[in-house]
Every structure is written in C-alpha cells, then in structure tokens.
Amino acid sequence: MKRIIVRADDLGFSEGVNYGIEKACRDGIIRSVGIMTNMKASEHGYRLISDLPLCLGLHTNICAGRPLCDPAEIPSICDENGNLKRSAAYRQAGREGRDFIVLEEVIKEIEAQYQAFVRLTGGKPHYFEGHAVSSPNFSLGLKTVAERHGCDFLDFCTDKPVSFRNSLLYVTADASRPDYDPFESLKQAAEKDYGDNGYGMFVCHPGYLDQTILNISSLTLPRPKEVAMCTDPATIQWLSDHDIRVITYDDLP
Numbered sequence: 001m002k003r004i005i006v007r008a009d010d011l012g013f014s015e016g017v018n019y020g021i022e023k024a025c026r027d028g029i030i031r032s033v034g035i036m037t038n039m040k041a042s043e044h045g046y047r048l049i050s051d052l053p054l055c056l057g058l059h060t061n062i063c064a065g066r067p068l069c070d071p072a073e074i075p076s077i078c079d080e081n082g083n084l085k086r087s088a089a090y091r092q093a094g095r096e097g098r099d100f101i102v103l104e105e106v107i108k109e110i111e112a113q114y115q116a117f118v119r120l121t122g123g124k125p126h127y128f129e130g131h132a133v134s135s136p137n138f139s140l141g142l143k144t145v146a147e148r149h150g151c152d153f154l155d156f157c158t159d160k161p162v163s164f165r166n167s168l169l170y171v172t173a174d175a176s177r178p179d180y181d182p183f184e185s186l187k188q189a190a191e192k193d194y195g196d197n198g199y200g201m202f203v204c205h206p207g208y209l210d211q212t213i214l215n216i217s218s219l220t221l222p223r224p225k226e227v228a229m230c231t232d233p234a235t236i237q238w239l240s241d242h243d244i245r246v247i248t249y250d251d252l253p
Contacts, residue, residue, distance in 0.1 A: 003247045004190045004200040005169070006230070007032040009059050009131065010207065011049070012042030013217065017207030020227040022048040024206040028230035029239065031248045034059030036131060037116035038068050038084075038109075041212075046120050055248035057127035057154070058117045060110055060142060062101075063087040064131070064216055068112035076102040077109065087218075090133045101137040110145045127164075127249045129154040152249070161198065167252045170194050173203040175222040182222070182229035190244045199252065206230055 008021050008030045018041055024030040032055040035042060039061065062077050062084050071082035079085050093100050117125055128146040130138055139155060146153035154164050161168035172189035174180050182204065189200040207213065207223035214220060229235055239246065 002190060002200075002242070002244045003251070004202060004244060005032060005248060006030055006186070006202045006246050007034065007057075007204070008230075009034045009203060009205050010036060011045040011059070012036040012039040013064070013207070014039075014210050014212035015041050015044055016210030016213055017041075017205075017223065018045035018048055020207035020223060021045065024227050024230040025049055025052055025054060028227075028232075029236060029246050030204075030206065030230055031055060031246055032057065032127070034127075034129065034131075035117060035120070035125075036061040036064070037113045037120060039065050042116075043120060050121075055126045055250050056121060057129060057249070058114060058125035058151075059129065059131050060113050061131040062106060062109060062138065063090060063133050067109050068116060069109050074102075074105040074109050076100055076105050087132045090135060094134055099135050099137050101135050101141075103137045103141055106138055106141040107144055110141050111148075114145055114149060114151075124149060125151055127152055127154045129156060154249070161194075162201075164249070165252050166197065168194070168198045169201040170198060171201050171203060175205055175219060175226070180222055180225075182226045183232070183235060186229065186235070187238070190239070190242070197253075199247070204230070 006029050010017050011021050011033050012035055034057045036059050071078040128151040130142050143153045155162050158171050161170050174185040186202050189202045204226040205223055206226040
C-alpha cells in the first residue's frame with residue numbers, strides 16, 4: 001500500500017474558503033488542515049470542522065489581513081495602514097536578494113498566532129508551517145517558535161524533499177500553474193515511489209469564492225476545482241483501486 005498526505009491550507013482565510021474546506025474534509029479526502037489564526041474567519045472555520053478527526057496545523061500568515069500584534073511593534077512586516085505586507089512585496093525582495101523581515105519582530109507575530117491556535121483549538125498544532133512567503137528569517141522564526149513549544153516544524157520546498165520527524169516529504173503544489181488539473185497532479189504525486197521513509201505530500205487550497213478571497217488572494221479558480229476533485233467519487237475510487245491510503249502527519253514515524 002502506498003501512502004500520501006493530502007493537506008488543505010488556508011482555513012480562516014474567508015467564509016467561502018471555510019465552507020469549501022469543510023466540504024473537502026467531510027465528503028472528501030482531506031485529513032490535514034492548516035489554520036490561519038490571524039484572519040477574521042478563523043473561528044468560523046474551526047467551528048465548521050471541529051467535530052471531524054483531522055490533523056490540524058498552524059498555517060502561519062504574515063502576508064494577508066491584520067497581524068495579531070500591534071503593527072507598531074512589528075513594522076518590518078506591516079504596511080503604512082497596519083496591515084500585513086502582501087506576498088508580492090516578499091517576492092520582489094527575494095528577487096533582489098533581500099530579506100526585510102526583522103527576526104525578532106516576526107517571532108512576536110508567530111508567537112501570537114501560535115497562542116491564538118491554542119486558544120481556538122484547545123491544543124498544540126500537529127504541524128507548524130508558513131503561508132506563501134519564502135524568507136530565511138520567516139523560516140527561522142517559525143522553527144524558533146515551534147521548538148519553543150515542542151511542535152514539529154514543517155519547511156516548504158518543491159525541488160527537494162523536506163525532512164519532517166524521521167521522514168522525507170516530497171511536496172506537490174501545482175495550483176499556480178496555468179494548466180493545473182488537480183486530479184492529474186494528485187495522481188502523479190500518489191503514484192511515485194518515494195522509498196522506505198519517503199511520502200508524497202499534496203498541498204491544495206480548496207475553497208469557494210467570495211468577495212473577501214477575490215479582494216485579497218491571487219489564487220481563485222483552482223480553489224473550487226480542488227473542492228470538486230477532493231470530493232469526486234471518482235477520485236476516492238481511484239485511490240482505493242490503486243491501494244493508496246491518505247494519511248496525516250500524525251501517522252508518520
């Protein structure tokens with residue numbers, strides 16, 4: 001039997017996203033869900049899925065919405081209006097070889113989002129990772145706070161395996177590709193041979209579209225497509241026919 005992690009990111013991003021993730025979990029193949037605890041819809045999202053046996057992670061967000069900290073205390077990651085800087089600012093800095101994030105500041109915001117996760121769910125995150133930003137200081141901040149609280153930090157990389165506990169995870173995250181077909185991406189991720197301690201990890205962002213997501217996210221049409229794919233009986237049957245089991249991070253050694 002082959003095994004694969006199928007993860008949904010962005011619970012809390014908007015109510016439309018929340019409803020899509022709930023559908024993908026309740027009627028589909030999603031077993032691991034990352035929560036954005038700084039977003040206004042995070043409590044709404046958690047209420048929708050709190051009765052399900054899911055592996056919940058902290059999907060730490062420093063590029064959408066308002067921070068949980070006072071913006072004056074974390075100016076390197078906030079704009080002039082006190083909102084978190086958009087992901088485009090981080091991408092531009094990366095292209096220029098810059099990392100404008102001040103480590104001490106981002107640690108404050110990560111800690112605040114961690115504490116919000118504990119208050120919301122009543123427990124620690126089962127995995128600890130970041131949303132949409134590639135930055136050495138962000139990664140170091142995530143790792144620092146995760147280790148502080150005894151949580152498992154999960155880095156993100158698509159060109160080489162990611163080490164998590166005693167396993168190697170091979171990430172597939174294709175939603176930004178113009179020719180993206182969720183089912184084909186899932187099939188390719190699930191069929192590969194990753195070795196004795198390797199596992200495929202299919203990262204998706206299921207959700208329904210509402211005005212909030214249209215205003216603040218560049219990822220739109222792939223979200224409802226992924227809801228449809230995750231809940232399609234043909235997807236579920238294909239996994240069964242090919243003896244592929246969807247597992248969570250809790251199942252890893």
